[in-house]
Structure formats: C-alpha cells, structure tokens
Amino acid sequence: GQSLEQPSEVTAVEGAIVQINCTYQTSGFYGLSWYQQHDGGAPTFLSYNALDGLEETGRFSSFLSRSDSYGYLLLQELQMKDSASYFCAVRTMDSNYQLIWGAGTKLIIKP
Amino acid sequence: NAGVTQTPKFQVLKTGQSMTLQCAQDMNHNSMYWYRQDPGMGLRLIYYSASEGTTDKGEVPNGYNVSRLNKREFSLRLESAAPSQTSVYFCASSEKGNSNEKLFFGSGTQLSVL
Numbered sequence: 001g002q003s004l005e006q007p008s009e010v011t012a013v014e015g016a017i018v019q020i021n022c023t024y025q026t027s028g029f030y031g032l033s034w035y036q037q038h039d040g041g042a043p044t045f046l047s048y049n050a051l052d053g054l055e056e057t058g059r060f061s062s063f064l065s066r067s068d069s070y071g072y073l074l075l076q077e078l079q080m081k082d083s084a085s086y087f088c089a090v091r092t093m094d095s096n097y098q099l100i101w102g103a104g105t106k107l108i109i110k111p
Numbered sequence: 112n113a114g115v116t117q118t119p120k121f122q123v124l125k126t127g128q129s130m131t132l133q134c135a136q137d138m139n140h141n142s143m144y145w146y147r148q149d150p151g152m153g154l155r156l157i158y159y160s161a162s163e164g165t166t167d168k169g170e171v172p173n174g175y176n177v178s179r180l181n182k183r184e185f186s187l188r189l190e191s192a193a194p195s196q197t198s199v200y201f202c203a204s205s206e207k208g209n210s211n212e213k214l215f216f217g218s219g220t221q222l223s224v225l
Contacts, residue, residue, distance in 0.1 A: 004153075008151075033213070035214075041218070041219075042201060042216035042217060042218050042219055043154070043201070043214070043216050044216070045213035045214060045215075048213065087153055087154070089153070089154075095170075096167070098144075098156050098159060098169060098170075099154075099156070099214070100153075100170075101153030101154045101155070102153050103151060103152050103153050104151075104152075104153055
C-alpha cells in the first residue's frame with residue numbers, strides 16, 4: 001500500500017524556524033507537494049519537489065530525498081499568520097498520478 | 112477571476128436524501144477533482160476528471176456520482192446520503208492531470224447527514 005507520515009502537531013515561537021517532516025512509502029514515486037490550510041479554509045499550494053534537493057520560495061523551503069523517501073517543509077521567520085495545517089502529498093504511478101495526502105501537521109505558533 | 116466556486120457552503124441532509132454539489136472554475140483548467148476531508152485526515156479523492164468528457168474513480172468513490180458538464184463545471188451527486196458521508200467536500204482544478212500542476216481549491220462544502 002501507500003502511506004505518508006507527518007507529525008500531527010508542531011509548536012514553535014514567532015520569528016523562529018520550524019521543520020515539518022514527511023516520510024512516504026509508495027511505489028512509482030513521481031513528486032512531493034506541500035499545501036497549507038488555515039482553519040476553515042481551503043488548501044493552498046506551497047511547493048513541489050520532483051528531484052532531490054532544496055526548493056526555496058521566500059520564507060518557505062522544501063526538501064526531498066528520494067533515496068530516503070523523505071521530505072520536509074522549512075518555514076523561516078515564523079509569523080502568527082503561518083499558524084495553519086500543512087499537508088504533504090505525493091503523486092505516484094500507482095495512484096494513476098493523483099495525489100495521495102498525509103494527515104496534516106498542525107503548526108501552532110506562540111508569541 | 113473567481114477561481115473555483117463551490118455551492119452550497121453548508122448543507123444538512125437526512126439519511127436517504129439526495130443532493131448535488133456544484134463546482135465551476137474560470138481558469139480554463141482541463142482537470143477537475145472532488146475530495147472529501149474528515150477530521151484528522153488528509154484529503155481523499157472521490158472522483159476526478161482529467162479532461163472534458165472523462166471521469167475516473169478516485170480512492171473513495173462509493174456512494175457518489177459525478178458529471179463533467181463542460182470544461183468549467185464538475186458536479187458531485189449523493190444519491191442516497193448516509194451519515195458516513197458527513198464531511199467537508201472540496202472541489203479543485205488544475206491545468207493538467209498527469210504532472211504536478213498545482214491544484215486550486217474551492218472554499219469547501221460542509222455537509223452533515225443526520
């Protein structure tokens with residue numbers, strides 16, 4: 001089967017850096033995506049990694065290691081508005097290239 | 112541009128009732144999707160339409176039907192609602208289906224089945 005694991009909750013301080021990990025067990029891996037969802041809102045796309053390495057978009061970066069079946073989302077200079085749930089999702093050949101989603105990580109930011 | 116528009120935002124049904132969730136996108140995207148989201152879980156794909164005229168089952172299609180009415184519109188129908196279908200439903204669209212085009216989501220429908 002296919003599965004993704006990410007921590008259910010992470011707490012950090014405003015202005016700090018936080019890393020949200022995602023490990024996956026799939027066959028035919030195609031790429032790893034990250035989405036942000038505020039309470040009561042819709043998911044919004046953050047980043048995508050198909051190849052090993054780090055992708056940077058402003059304060060957010062995403063990393064992928066295909067050999068370790070592992071990725072992470074790095075959030076820098078945390079702001080209160082970053083309080084949200086963060087989902088990793090993988091696209092695989094076995095899922096007919098449709099996204100398989102993790103259960104999400106709730107990021108709590110304290111002042 | 113409105114992006115992806117879903118209606119209704121909230122709905123309460125009794126067991127056995129039917130209803131249709133409507134979704135429209137104005138981004139000229141080829142692919143559209145219906146997901147459900149339950150507490151503590153990620154999104155699960157119900158059905159998708161890779162292009163106008165095609166629909167395919169996702170991870171959890173039982174109890175649902177879909178219609179890709181045209182390129183803009185993709186509806187989800189519950190023929191006989193069950194309490195297990197209580198969930199938040201999201202419609203999404205993307206430019207392509209088989210590569211990582213990012214998904215754009217509607218604001219969601221909170222459905223309760225009593």
